Amino acid sequence: MEFRDQALAAREAAQVLAETPTGLKNAALHAMANALLESTDHLLASNAEDVRTAEANGTSGSLIDRLRLTEDRIAGMADGLRQLADLADPVGDVVRGWTTDNGLRIRQVRVPFGVIGIIYEARPNVTADAGGICLKSGNASLLRGSSSTIRSNVAVVEALHRGLRSVGLPENAIQLVTGPREVTDDMMTARGLVDLLIPRGGAGLINHVVQNSTVPVIETGTGNCHLYVDADADLDMAHRIMLNAKTQRPSVCNALETVLVHKDVAERFLPRALWELGEAGVTVHGDTRTAGYSAAVVPAQEADFEEEWLSLDLSVRVVDSIEVAISHIRTFTSGHSETIITDSRRASDRFVAAIDAAAVLVNASSRFVDGGEFGFGAEIGISTQKLHARGPMALPEMTSTKYVVEGNGQVRG
Amino acid sequence: MEFRDQALAAREAAQVLAETPTGLKNAALHAMANALLESTDHLLASNAEDVRTAEANGTSGSLIDRLRLTEDRIAGMADGLRQLADLADPVGDVVRGWTTDNGLRIRQVRVPFGVIGIIYEARPNVTADAGGICLKSGNASLLRGSSSTIRSNVAVVEALHRGLRSVGLPENAIQLVTGPREVTDDMMTARGLVDLLIPRGGAGLINHVVQNSTVPVIETGTGNCHLYVDADADLDMAHRIMLNAKTQRPSVCNALETVLVHKDVAERFLPRALWELGEAGVTVHGDTRTAGYSAAVVPAQEADFEEEWLSLDLSVRVVDSIEVAISHIRTFTSGHSETIITDSRRASDRFVAAIDAAAVLVNASSRFVDGGEFGFGAEIGISTQKLHARGPMALPEMTSTKYVVEGNGQVRG
Structure with missing residues (x-):
């Protein structure tokens, strides 16, 4: 599928997710966790191919360690999804509310961003983590992992899709973005289709995204x-x-x-x-x-x-x-x-x-300084920028807000 | 002064402003208001020159109306600054705070962005408004107005500087950015020097800034x-x-x-x-x-x-x-x-x-849907983007946050 079609499909799925009740999102997270565990053999086999290719390409030991899946790591991914189900849903939270002198009732309510793009390096666990965090916060995700983990990522996303299907949610809520390097550029310039881009990785990746993206970006992670x-x-x-x-x-x-x-x-x-x-x-x-x-x-x-x-x-x-x-x-x-x-x-x-x-x-x-240690329960990264989110980013940081203004016929004088 | 030097001077001023107590910022706002009123004759004379040039260039009547200053409008600018002094200072607000199981006391505290760039069209009152809003929220401002209002803007900023000087705050806290069109590009790519850009104007201006800026941008104002x-x-x-x-x-x-x-x-x-x-x-x-x-x-x-x-x-x-x-x-x-x-x-x-x-x-x-009608007291614009601020943007939206973590020797196990 072309990237643009993927993004349009993600937008449709996002409209469904924005109105999906918390209970159904939680059921999806548990179903996704089950599907990952049931796919353990397939995940290990797919990952083994990625590891062999990486070894043949002379990839460093530490990088191969990040890329490698084990039964424990797959169980960890599943646990992560179940933990997300236990966390409070930020969508619908009333940040503040008041009544104006002329009787307008105004509430500022948390809503999903819509479609979030995540660009990340060779860690297949990010695929499940990021997909799960976006789902719980009501966002569709476009996941652009490293080509070196492509087989592992495809297998992970297949399992997540089985989970989504089993509760009747659209598969397009979580999509892997594959294809050549230029597809990353398409993501970075998909203004109006992608609401937010989060690069997760080294300083080089983050800088490249910041310099080239017209989609709003949250920078994560460089720490001197x-x-x-x-x-x-x-x-x-x-x-x-x-x-x-x-x-x-x-x-x-x-x-x-x-x-x-x-x-x-x-x-x-x-x-x-x-x-x-x-x-x-x-x-x-x-x-x-x-x-x-x-x-x-x-x-x-x-x-x-x-x-x-x-x-x-x-x-x-x-x-x-x-x-x-x-x-x-x-x-x-x-x-x-x-x-x-x-x-x-x-x-x-x-x-x-x-x-x-x-x-x-x-x-x-x-x-x-970490989402887990702060008690947030989940973390998509640590923002080092000042706009929107700064420090550990958890579920509330994956939302925007809208004002709901209720009246009984007020007009402005 | 070259733009880079202006931005560096703004960063220095921003460090002072970030630690300036509310009372002193309020005194500066009143002093700026007084200075504007005292400068009425000079402001009117400078503005008349801008109007003459605009008329000679065949500028439309509605644009000339926006550009024109009158005694009433100058009084309105001064009133706007005094109203800012009456509003609560967002800097130092504790957004949330808690103590972790191991006794770390964590607070999320509002802090200024640092340096905010405002790019706007032919309304000299924006110069005082935007400079005042940035000052009250602890930010230094780089104001890039239209060349058609250059004389009016210079006169306004001179008055604001007199106000700042009279209370001992650095003039560089509010700077007018002049020079050729390329200077706007310098602003848009001054990543690390400018923390936030806010374009105020028509769809063309906003789109140009969004497409070309590597500095984070907040979009304002298109409303279908x-x-x-x-x-x-x-x-x-x-x-x-x-x-x-x-x-x-x-x-x-x-x-x-x-x-x-x-x-x-x-x-x-x-x-x-x-x-x-x-x-x-x-x-x-x-x-x-x-x-x-x-x-x-x-x-x-x-x-x-x-x-x-x-x-x-x-x-x-x-x-x-x-x-x-x-x-x-x-x-x-x-x-x-x-x-x-x-x-x-x-x-x-x-x-x-x-x-x-x-x-x-x-x-x-x-x-x-307006900062004044919402009861915010001041408004820098209405954000139509989802990142950081959405809807009417007032003083709190002109701040970021930082986490302050206080312990008594805690280390991570």
Whole structure:
């Protein structure tokens, strides 16, 4: 099917979904979960072909790991869909409501966007996740996965379609967008057909979509996250949070990438910090003052502070004041999550007010900036833009609103 | 000054504004209002030059009317700024907040976008309005007005700057962007420097910005607004609302453009409706069935139903059912404001659920879809897009949010 026809079919399905009651959407999610489990053998076989092709193409081990499905991972996809069924339906929520002086009753009500396009890389689980989140929020989805997972994605979507059919919902509510590279361009310029595009993947993908899309985009995920150890920090806490934020899962966007240390505590903080980071296998890229505390420190270039390492690497710099720390973060932030460790109210107030990011943390690990940890139950990504949604995006962020105005004959004077 | 330097200066000013207390912003708004009034003579003289140039260029009377300043209009601009001072400051509002199981205190707090670019046509009052709205919401503004109002806009911004200076706020918080046409392109691609672009003007301007901007855009204002007269309508009410929505101010986006009449009431509704519209000077472009009721009806082409007339013209069609009305609106809507007149709950429920627009009205004139009428006190425009803001946009819509996460040493397990 041509992309335009797919998008038109998605719009029709979206009109059905917009008026589908919550109970039926939940029944669909459970049916989709069942269908995935029943398809386990077929999913594994299809995925094995994708893996073989990837291996033959010399794809890296870490990429193949993302692409690989196992029985556990398929069960995880099914569980994810069932969890969505348990979450509150945002559609129909009244955000606010009031009555005007002339008796008009006005309500601002959550409604689905309509058709959401998701462009993502080689993770077949995103196909089920994103399709499920869009369905629960009343949106039709156009899923553009990587060509390297095409067989797995086709198998996943076949299972989701069986689930949709079994409850009488249109298959076109969740569609895989296949075809050559140009189809992605078609998606990005399908203004009026696609209401929202969400790229999920590396900085390159996201930047390409942002630069070329005329459809509204929500950017997700680049995180050059900083931790500032203030002069009044509890240094034990600072050590613990730094290690957690850097090493608990280094490959994700809310992992720590740069530590800034106030000069007054550098001598007490850095020797133990550098030793512990070394023990944890972290390579420290430090400025001259940091390097003075350990021979293992790699001299940092200015460009290192721009780096979202996503690996066991960490940039470290000693700063003369909180203002220098703020100024450094303002220069290098990607607007994701920025942390201060301090016991001083004055310092935390200043930091929270001055730093412009999706999340600003005081005395906690940036690894908590996540839809699950926030208690949202589901997450389509973490927005690092300011329009519409900022920070972890869950079901309510996948909706727009409309005003419903009820009167009894009012005209404007 | 080059545009890039202006934008960098705006970013610096935005950092100041983001932390400026409400009282100081309000003092600035009053000082700006005073400065405008004190500048009345200079404003009138500068504006007279713009008007002379426009007249020499053969500009139409209605455009010259928009461009012209009078003492009353200058007083209106000053009043507008004072009213902004009376409105609640959205910055710092806690949208929601909760404590997680592990004791993290999370708040979602309203923060300014940073730098907002406004691109608008020949109305010098927009310069003061938009600058004031951005200031009150903590944003620096880059105002790109029409070249035909350049002298008036320079004079307005000079006055606003005097106001800002008098309370110690940076002048660069409100800047006029001048220079050749290419500067508009610079604004549209200033990703990272400009946080949001709002085009205010005709469909051509808005479409140009949407197509070419890599900076996030909020679309405002195209309104092909429909009114559906249901089989169960109170026909007196329908006549009254139709006339009001069409004729009270035909040139604005929430004015009525198309009437759809259920066939069962056509014979009772249309004769009087067509007579009243004729008396009010409205030209009716009607389908064949409508034309049967009056010789004055101009036969409608299909394209007439796409028309946002913005004049004393109205498209009228007789439909066989509410479903045909919904389907017509779905085809032709610009997503602004759609109205049903009915006494039937079933019909209004169906219409409200099925129609996807910024506002759906039951038994009231679409002219009420307006920030002032909604009670918002100020309006930067009416968004017809689904991302971030939909419908009348007031101060809260001019903000983003950030999450503030406070802990006492929490790390992720």
